[in-house]
Amino acid sequence: MSLIVVGSMAFDAIETPFGKSDKIVGGAATYIAWSASNFTRPIKQISVVGGDFPEDELAQLQARGVQLEGVQVKKDKKSFFWSGRYHMDMNTRDTLETQLNVLGEFEPVVPDSYQGADILMLGNLSPAVQLSVIEQMQKRPKLVVLDTMNFWMETALPDLEKVLKQVDVLLVNDSEARQLTAQYSLVRAAKEIYKMGPRFVVIKKGEHGALLFHKDHVFFAPALPLEDVFDPTGAGDTFAGGFVGHLAASKDFTFDGMKSAIIVGSAIASFSVEKFGTTRLKELNRKEIDDRIERFVELVNFDISLVNK
Ligand code: AMP
Secondary structure, three states, X not given: OOEEEEOOOEEEEEEEOOEEOOOEEEOHHHHHHHHHOXXXXXXXXXXXXXXXXXXXXXXXXXXXXXXXXEEEEEOOOOXXXXXXXXXXXXXXXXXXXXXXXXXXXXXXXXXXXXXXXXXXXXXXXXXXXXXXXXXXXXXXXXXXXXXXXXXXXXXXXXXXXXXXXXXXXXXXXXHHHHHHHOOOOHHHHHHHHHHHOOOEEEEEOHHHXXXXXXXXXXXXXXXXXXXXXXXXXXXXXXXXXXXXXXXXXXXXXXXXXXHHHHHHHHHHHHHHOOOOOOHHHHHOOHHHHHHHHHHHHHHHOOOHHHHHO
C-alpha cells in the first residue's frame, strides 16, 4: 500500500538536563519517513526545505526508499528551525524558538505520481498546508491520519478545525488533547474529538505509553521502560511513522489492526529517544525492531488465573 507523508523537514536545537545539541536535522516528516520506511516503501514525501538543508540528508532518505518529488527546495531561503528545552522529567518541554522560514509560505504541490495513494499521513505543520494536500488528492485516500501540536492550536485553530473534519485518525499527546477539547479526562477528550471528525483517536503520553480510542473501545500500549533517554525529540513522529508504516504493510484499518499499529509505533519510538536526533533511527535494523516488539509482548503479558486463585 502506498503512503504519502507530509510534514516539516527542519533544523532543531535541543537542550536536555543531560546535554545540548548543535543545530541538527529534524522535522516531523524526517522522523516519520525514517521510521515508516522500516515497514513500507516507497514513501512519497511532501515538504519544503531551504538551500541550507544538507543534500546528503536528502540522499540518505532517497536511498531509504523515500521519494522526494514533492519536497520543494528553496535555494535562497532558510529551512524551518525549532529549538526546545526538556524539563527534568524528559516528558515535558518548552519551545524556545520557532522560525517558520520556508514553512511560512509553503504551498505544497502533490505530484501526479503520488495520486492514488492509500494512506495519507499529515505530520505536524500548518493545518492550511495539511488541508491543501487533502484537497489536491483526486481520490480520497483510504486512511487519513493527522498529527498536530499546541503551536497550531494557538495560531491556526479555525484551519485545524477545518482539516480535522476530513481526518480518520488523530494523533496527539495528552496535553494537546486537553488543550484542544478543554477536557481533563482523556476519555471525554477523545469523545469530544470524535465530534470534530476523527473516528480513531490516539493519545500519546510520552514515557507512559499511548491510548487508542474508537467508539466505546479503549486500548493501551505501554512505553518500554528504558535505562537511558537522551533525546525525546521526534518520538511522537517516530511513533506516527511506525503506526502508519505498519498499517500500510498490514492493510488492516480495523480497531484490532490499529492496536497492533500502536504497539509497533511504541516499539520504534523507544529507539528514537536513545540518541540525539535521527541517529538511532538511521542505524536501526528490522531484527532489532522485531526483538523489541517481542519485549513489548512480554511487558504486557500476564496470567489472569494467577490473580483469581
Ligand atoms: P515531536 O518531538 O515528535 O513532537 O516532534 C519534534 C519535531 O517537530 C522536531 O524535529 C521539530 O522540527 C518539529 N516541529 C516543532 N515545532 C513544529 C511546528 N510548529 N510545525 C512543524 N514541525 C514542528
